């Protein structure tokens with residue numbers, strides 16, 4: 277189908293809106309200017325944020341396409357919107373960590389900034405009312421959130437995406453500290469990497485200064501939040517390809 281027509285809104289989340297299109301297998305994702313943290317308790321609007329996350333996430337998914345990672349992204353349509361395969365999102369957040377910070381330090385009492393010997397993959401049950409609790413693979417299987425086969429694939433894609441993104445960001449002098457992925461199933465039941473990959477969902481530290489170039493600037497009131505997102509976009513888009 278060549279011409280895609282935007283239809284009615286089907287979902288509004290904290291950072292994005294989803295729309296139907298004239299193709300039942302496709303959705304349009306529109307990025308919003310909203311910031312939220314701490315399970316929606318802290319909120320702000322910043323003009324230009326949606327554009328930056330759309331640009332950054334599109335660029336990253338295009339990079340992953342070139343590397344053969346199966347995902348939902350089709351193309352960026354304009355400054356705020358992208359076209360994607362319509363998927364049913366699995367109710368799991370998949371977090372990959374290279375360096376300790378954030379919730380793992382609070383939960384386990386481990387120090388900040390420890391480089392892990394290998395990437396740590398964690399699963400969280402996506403449920404705002406419960407505060408997205410950490411779960412095991414057995415929880416996911418027994419409660420029907422994902423099959424064993426899904427989880428094997430999810431873990432292997434998550435580790436591969438970590439390798440690919442670590443290399444991508446190394447090349448622009450950014451340390452990929454940790455990030456969150458979401459997965460979905462398309463109409464035929466195929467598992468696809470979905471959602472967004474942006475400074476909202478990753479922790480990026482400047483390799484020489486250690487400056488936070490991600491949503492931690494908002495979470496911790498570090499200032500110049502959009503400047504950090506702009507810096508990530510500048511380095512990503514300006515890199516030698």
Ligand code: UDP
Pocket residue numbers: 369371377378379380408454455456476477478479491
């Ligand atoms: N993350 C996310 N959405 C969430 C929770 C975490 O995108 O709902 C990302 C977060 O930006 C970080 C990584 O997942 O890059 C690990 O987050 P962590 O578990 O440390 O949680 P936080 O400290 O953000 O509560």
